[in-house]
């Protein structure tokens with residue numbers, strides 16, 4: 218096999234590797250997205266749980282207020298009953314004052330309770346809206362995940378194909394050339410063989426010296442860019 222053919226196969230090999238590398242990075246990003254979806258949903262769910270917890274606290278406090286009011290009413294009732302058995306005016310006035318104080322207390326608590334009712338209402342409708350939003354998010358994420366799953370399956374199939382292509386193509390290159398290719402690839406972290414167009418290296422965009430360019434066009438030996446040291450070939 219002449220060098221021209223070998224170079225042609227190397228280019229093919231590089232194309233396979235480039236596609237596989239891009240595909241792997243895409244699949245990796247897709248997997249990250251998948252995890253991010255789970256995290257997003259979990260966070261949203263925790264947010265709702267927190268609000269439910271706060272609502273429960275409000276309800277607890279509200280019930281405490283309720284029993285306070287009830288207790289005060291009992292006091293008032295008892296005092297009112299005592300009023301009938303009171304002998305002196307002083308005791309009578311003192312009891313009236315007590316009743317009045319319990320009434321004032323209850324008015325204050327009931328004001329507070331109204332405010333709590335308002336807060337509970339708001340919290341409840343907020344939670345309902347968020348639960349609704351949550352289920353919409355869940356639906357969206359489920360269909361996005363399904364899409365990702367398909368994309369991943371498709372990508373993995375393509376990767377397996379590329380892997381087979383790689384084995385097939387690399388088997389047609391001489392071991393020496395393949396070694397050189399791998400070495401340059403490692404140094405350059407990617408493209409090891411690049412075309413030269415109008416005497417310009419496709420890897421580093423520098424000009425190839427005229428004499429070297431002439432030689433390159435003969436395609437009878439493997440050549441390297443004097444600037445970036447990549448393998449080069451003439452692109453007609």
Ligand SMILES: [Zn+2]
Nearest residue numbers: 418421442445
């Ligand atoms: Zn170059």
